[in-house]
Amino acid sequence: MLDDAGLQALREAARLSPDNLPLRRHLADQLLAKGYLAEAEAEYRAALVLAPKDPEIAAGLAEAFVRQSAHGQALAVLEPFLSIPGHAPRLGVIAARALLGEGDAHGAARRYHEAVSRDPSVADADLAARLTPQPIAPTGPSAAPGSSWGAPGPSWGAPGAPAGGATWGGQGGPAQQPAEGPGGSQVERSAVSFSDVAGMEAVKEALRVKLLLPIQQPELFKAFGKRAGGGVLLYGPPGAGKTHLARAAAGELGAAFVSVGLSDILDMYIGSSERNLRAVFDLARRNRPCVLFFDEVDALAARRSDMRQAHNRQLVNQFLAELDGVDQHANEGVLVLAATNAPWYIDVAFRRPGRFDQLVFVPPPDHAARAAILRILCRDKPLAEMDFDAVARVTELFAGADLKGVVDRAVEAKLHQSISAGRAIPLSTPDLLAAAQAVKPAAVREWLGTARNYVMHANDSGAWDELMPWIKQVR
Incomplete structure (x- = not known):
């Protein structure tokens, strides 16, 4: 339910005039700007039915998908537009964000740099900081075959890619040599x-x-x-x-x-x-x-x-x-x-x-699980007396990947101290607490905010009932 009177009025106007494309598009833009992502998605879909070749509407829908972590859906929307020569640079930036979310950093860098080179005003400082500098891949006949929305990057399951073992929950160890694989x-x-x-x-x-x-x-x-x-x-x-x-x-x-x-x-x-x-x-x-x-x-x-x-x-x-x-x-x-x-x-x-x-x-870890994850992540490091429960208390709604980031940050700081001292200084509870204060995870809270829209407004089948206790944490 929208709690904004202006948006409610716009929605009612769109309901009374369903074929008014400018009105529906304006409503979708306003919903997106104010964070009503599921509602914005629905309005952009309706607008795209009225104008299936409108790149700005497609950009808005893709933006709504990216902000809901639906990166594959965003790329599917953008694909037919990105194949058009001279497409709007904004589409390339949104595609770069989606590709980065999919794990294709190379393709994301290519898309981003190509878009900014054509229109510097679409530059996104946050996205640029997350992208590893990459040479722009060749296009045209000399380009390697691959997806039409980005240059081929390292295959997620291919030789040379990370084994993807224990990213936060334990000791991955070397996997056995992969066998054949088409x-x-x-x-x-x-x-x-x-x-x-x-x-x-x-x-x-x-x-x-x-x-x-x-x-x-x-x-x-x-x-x-x-x-x-x-x-x-x-x-x-x-x-x-x-x-x-x-x-x-x-x-x-x-x-x-x-x-x-x-x-x-x-x-x-x-x-x-x-x-x-x-x-x-x-x-x-x-x-x-x-x-x-x-x-x-x-x-x-x-x-x-x-x-x-x-x-x-x-x-x-x-x-x-x-x-x-x-x-x-x-x-x-x-x-x-x-x-x-x-x-x-x-x-x-x-x-x-x-x-x-x-x-x-698969929920974000609770207090006991956070403490256990931290204990596993720290078990092969020099430690002072540790109070993992204290760190777990200040890391509510941290995902496992966020906790790994906390430990990595604390270890880096401790390494600098150890290098200056000329000896290994054990990791301590204050080190982890300081690192936790510096990390501001948003992924879990944003995801729960998106899930809330479906639990509250699109759950007639009861498929998302188990999310109800979690979405109550979103304010």
Whole structure:
């Protein structure tokens, strides 16, 4: 419910005059400016129906998506406009923010520098500070094939990319040498397990019952007609540990692990993306038991009703077909995990039984979990007497990634002291408290603010009921 009388009047005017494009666009712009992101998204969608080729409306919708951490959706909106020569530089800056959110720093830098070179007024100091300086990639015939919205960067699951082990929940350790992998995806053996994940007992138990126990106790599950396999959709704020949980599930089972990123699937040539998707499922089936993990799955499984291009809808259809398998035993032993920050954008067909029929909320860590995460992160460092509970008390709504940032900042400060002293000075509680005061995490609070819109206004099915206790923390 809008609490702004001016916006309420504009919305009522738009309701009475639904085809008034300038009015609807003005309403969407005002909603976006005042932070009503879900409402702004709805108005921009309605405006885009009236003017599907308007780049400013597309920019507003993409901006609303980016601010809701729906980076894949933002890129899908921008793609047809970015392919037009001489497109508005503002579109390039928004695309850069979305690409950075997807983990493609190279593509983001290319987009940003190209946009600013054409119009310096669109420069974004905060975005520029987050981008590693990169040479602008070549365009035209000499450019390497890749996505039409950014130059190809390091593949998330490709050789040379970080192994992506314990980012905050434990000692990752070196993974075994990846095996074969079409499309850039690799078969790994995870070096972490649930013991390396602090807290999240309810989440771990859900994964055990749904994914692990059918393989660990096959006779018992067979007696009840349950087979090993299926899908779980992990969702929650950025940095809460969804990827780490997926690796830990594979390590707990001793199964193969295949991590799939957007760059492993998406291809500019029609039909290639579907072939890449089929290839990673075939790879998982050949290495069963296998945990097949899709990160940022909302970009591959978006609502078909939102898509304007037939080949994007065909990719969703292919994904659904692979989840079903050619017969009832095709995916037996293949445990499909997916993670997203924006579950509300995923096509409802993916939540049908036998697909991603279980949604598991990965919350930001509570007090006890924060203390445990800090203890794990500090266990291999020289320590004085530590009070991790005291640090946990001042880090409410810090995600696991934020806590790692606190420890990293404290360690850097302590290293400078140790270098000056000529000896190792142990890390202490005041060091962590000082670092925590310097870190101002916003990702969890912003995500909960977005989730609040869906829980309060788009929850007729009750799918988001479990978020209710969390959104009450948003003021």
